[in-house]
Amino acid sequence: MKVMKNLLKNIFSIGLIASFWACEDLTEVNINPNSPEQVSSNYILTYVLSNTAKTYHNLGYENSKIAGAMQYVQRGTNEGAVVVNYYGWGHESWNSYFDILRNNQVIYENAIEEDNQFFKGIALIMRSFHFGLMSDLYGDIPYSNALQANNDGFFPNYDRQEEVYKGIMIDLKEADALLQNLDPAKDLVNSSSDILYGGDSQKWRKFANALRMRYSMRLISKKSEMTALGIDLVNEFDEAVQFTFTDNADEAKVDFLGTDENNAAPGGPLNSPNPNLLLKPAQTIVDKLIGLNDPRLYRWMMPVQYKWDEEVMVEKDSVVTNILGESYTVRFKPAPEGLDVNTNLYVGLPVGLPIVEAMAFNKGNDEEGYHPERSPYISYLHERYRKNQDEYVSMNLITYSEVKFLMAEAAQMGGFSVSDPEMHYKDGIKASMEKYGILSNPGSFNFDTYYEQASVSFASGDNKEQRIMEQKWLANWQNPQAWFDWRRTGYPVLEAGPVTQFGAAIPVRYMYPSPNLDPNYLVNYEEALSSLENTEYIPAGQSKDHPYAKMWLLQNSGKPW
Template sequence: MNILFKKNTVILVLFLSLFFSCKDLTDLNVNPNGVQPETVNPNLIMPTVLSETAKAFVNLGFQDIAGVVQHTQKDAWFNGHNDYDWGGDQSWTSYYDLLRNNDLLYQRSVALNMDYQQGVALVMKSMIFGLITDLWGDAPYTSALKGEQGGVDFIAPKYDDQGAIYSGILSDLDKAATLLSKPKSAYSSIVEAADLYYAGDPTKWRKLANSLKLRYFMRISAKQPDIAKAGIEKIVADPTQYPIIDDASADATMAYVGNNSGDAWPSNTVFDISGSNYRRIKMSATLVKPMQATNDPRLAIWAKKVEIPLKVDATLPAGTDKIVSGVRYLSPDKVGTTQIDTDPNYVGLPPSVSQLPSGYNFNPTPGQTSVNPHVSYLNEIYMQAKGTLLKARLVSAAEVQFILAEAAQKGWAAGDAKTRYEAGVKASLTAWGLTSSYATFIAQKGVAYDGTLAQLIGQKWVASWTSATEAWFDYRRTGLPALTAGPAAKRKALPLRFYYMRDELNLNKTNSGAAVEKLETTVNSQSDGKNSAWSKPWLVQGTGKPW
């Protein structure tokens, strides 16, 4: 038996040796249960690119950037959100991971002559690279995504100037709009379920491409006004050739599915059983007060009324602190000089109010797990995992109309500023199911068009709810709304950019160092050095904005 076993073993080894010597090792290294990049269908990649990009925008616009532009504040684990204490190590790795997936989508679409998928990939490339340069400034662009090609320039990629990145983005959006200019019937490879934004509608994608061009033309308008003016006027002059997102039905949005924590609205209490993500977020007083002043119907959609209003009554005996019929009554001596908000309906948390924001407005249970009945929570829709209003909103008709209204105010041929402004207000109300409230709201004092940029940007700021990143970039460019940092904030001004992360500074030292040197220090950035959230990137250097 031993002899037979040895003979069989020798024969098996010889057979395997001959087999492996004749077979390409790359063929043997194929996962039979996976999809190879060289053969993957672009429609299999598209949902990941679209969903992860949409979530990335919400994670900014509903989270810490909503704190920067004072849409919301947090009353626990608040330092980054309220105080801009970002720690100096903000990573762009996840964005470049998205770009790598998107590049595979594009390359496979080119190989298979899929024009629709190519167009979508170029739009997404523009959107993600736009976000990176908007947040950081100079960044790897032309040398990015090429690490597998080898060479030091790809492993440690060079940084492109911020202006050059915007130029490349605008060029890619031109290409995308051309690729997406055919009727849907002319494309043979569309899978509607793979397109989480527009269900395979190339016309809407073409509108998105042109609308993003408007966004970036306005972005560079202070630095390159002639380019911005010519670009916007060209789009407006020929709506047939350059269709745009002109009503809320064409907004670039993604609904949350709500099947698990990964595809549910981030503040939901369905998968976060503790409810802490929801409970910690409060409306900011900076947003609540102007919305109250104009009887803005969106406030009731976004926020809950305060659970227990406060009332200071001078007729009460000293030392009074009691709840009667759902109202907490305080005698003046109990309040003293402490800041207090006695509005009976909505109470916002002031920006960076203190080192203990959970104690605001005489909350009886301050602390990291506090429940504050005297400050407005978000509406209960934000406790859900999904819902008709729980959408990532990447580009909206409201934003587009406000951009054109601003262009018209500059004297550019972009239509009538008042008409564009009113269309922006209406588009925002429509997106939140409030079209019937438009006529009354637009007539309100402070909303009725007065021709000022402050009013226009103010309404655009409100309309950017859950998409606050755009409001931050508008503030940086215009200084509007006139937001001020709260008393406990890390600096006495709002930040302007993200820090380059430490790994990049260490591993790509030469290129990142050159980018840092091009930043402009300010009075608020001096203690950080040039790589500061308060240093000015190219986009705002020399503009005198925002401060």
């Protein structure tokens, strides 16, 4: 948080000035309790949680590579289209993750020194969250010897991915145990500093167990390898499911306050002075929502401004009101004969179109010139994504709906303690809809009617896994978990567009940060690359540090392609 950093600098500066004018020994400044080196863990916690939430949120929205890959959004013109629409992914910095981890390490060390088990549990959870996420993105990462710069550890080795996952499973289990046995007299966290759970230790415990469930399922295709490392994934899941999220109020999420650029949503005017209209809803998800008669469509997208219509003979403006009570003025225009146009009220941009085609998409016989990002024939993302704050836009680290879909998947798979996959599947859909205020304010929407559709009902689906993962993909709207699930299962079935950088496939990993040329670094970097598997989408002669190389997690799985 910029405000916190500036305040710390000011505190430090004041300490230096005071010591100068008082002619004191500078060693007294070095042990000044007001100096940044000795700042309270409560203060650091706010920084760790707020920056974790923003960094993670941006993976799925503002930094929309993953949102583009999962066909939630597309870029309307050439600005960023190569990256989002055509998968021209480059090297990705991990500085933000390590910056958060360094601060989190201070919390961990303070917790040991002060014997505060609550803070220790939180630090273990946040360490697991970030190291797990980094390994999900890159593969092998600096882990066991990371965060050791104070001990001259400047070039940590990259641990094998399976060792990283082993470590986070151990840490999460320890966190769960710590949070079960706190001493209320000393294991305290300031409720105002804990912007995630307000100092509620039991909700932190549920968060730890939700993450244990996430990683138990993420690793399930590597069950035998993890067992050999001493991690029983089925037992981990079965333990965690006993004390985890039970409703949306348990979710690990941070809301945008919208009072300044540090706590406002990325698409709002405080961070985007010009309305962010570059991102368009992708045709894939728009058509899926239309086909399911899914009311989440109305929370996430807006209708076109100009609608082609086969029933009207002359242009006319009409007010349309969706089932949630939101009204818009739309111009209805006679559909041009002999031209292929989309006559839906909601129109997404097809995936991976060439730039010229994307700019002209769905214009029919309209020869009017429009701003390249403001075609009235393509839907925009809902206006809530251009606000500083909105009740339906939050930074979600893990949701109740994800937990329910994990339970549905485990029950369908068999061998776990959970049963009745349909109940958990149905609860997952309900949790997602309620998150967007649909069930509590349904208008004319009837959930039972929605669920009984052949395209939704669990009983009518031939491929149960596919049905679960498709609904989970919808529930994970603009959340990077959708990409991790797709890599693991191949669902939903997504096809690359006509223009791609490396062939008709969607990327499966982030490239490491641009290599440091120091020989000490390169040794570790090259060793990490040796763990990656070449695929047909990597051009001959190119490095395996590539978005289409398969990390250990995906090797020998046949997924996602």
